[in-house]
Amino acid sequence: MHKWSLTLLLSETAIAINTCMKQYQLTxxxxxxxxxxxxxxxxxxxxxxxxxxVYGAGNIVSQPRAI
Incomplete structure (x- = not known):
């Protein structure tokens, strides 16, 4: 397998995996x-x-909201 085809395969996989993720903003x-x-x-x-x-339970100021 060529290096460029592996990179393309990994890129396509990353795109497919990230389609279920949403962005949430919080303070x-x-x-x-x-x-x-x-x-x-x-x-x-x-x-x-x-x-x-990541930030510690006591350091969450606001609840996550979808953006």
């Missing part, structure tokens, strides 16, 4: 400052859990 606290961030997840509850894991 989190980082170093005491509230900032907006975007999380890619299948559902709002998954986005919230991911944000809680």
């Amino acid at each position: 989190v606290r980082v170093a005491g400052i509230a900032v907006n961030t975007v999380i890619h997840a299948e559902r709002a509850d998954a986005a919230l859990r991911l944000a809680q894991h």
